[in-house]
Amino acid sequence: MTNLIRLPEGSVCWPAAALSSAAQDVRHAKTRVSCARAIDHCTGGTTRWERRQGDATAWVEWDWVEMGAGTVVQADPLNVRSNVLLLDDRGRPVLSSRRRTTLATLVYLLPWQGPVLDELRRSATMRLAA
Numbered sequence: 001m002t003n004l005i006r007l008p009e010g011s012v013c014w015p016a017a018a019l020s021s022a023a024q025d026v027r028h029a030k031t032r033v034s035c036a037r038a039i040d041h042c043t044g045g046t047t048r049w050e051r052r053q054g055d056a057t058a059w060v061e062w063d064w065v066e067m068g069a070g071t072v073v074q075a076d077p078l079n080v081r082s083n084v085l086l087l088d089d090r091g092r093p094v095l096s097s098r099r100r101t102t103l104a105t106l107v108y109l110l111p112w113q114g115p116v117l118d119e120l121r122r123s124a125t126m127r128l129a130a
Helices: 017-025 095-110 113-129
Strands: 012-015 028-034 044-053 056-068 070-073 086-089
Touching: 012 017, 012 028, 012 056, 017 095, 017 113, 044 113, 056 086, 070 113, 086 095
Parallel strands: 012 086
Antiparallel strands: 028 044, 044 056, 056 070
């Protein structure tokens, strides 16, 4: 019986204890804006932040919605997608519930609203020009 962990292609291991220092190195990669839904006139999208680690790139991404002019929030704070496998102090993978809360904390520490609002302004300007 083997104890090897099989990671999906492109996964990156990251010590959970290094969260606060990792947050300083994570950078905005891209933001996608979705058109407003006719039902609630709500604009939303996805934003991705990345961190280079050796020859791999660790990424986190989540959905957001615009609640009003100048206000964006996560659509679901515990639904952060990532290729990061978080490790405990002994180098073992953390439980799924701890992974979700740790990634949610990382998102909380990031200044992500500014780049999302910038992209919203750019896309609004492009829609008006069209």
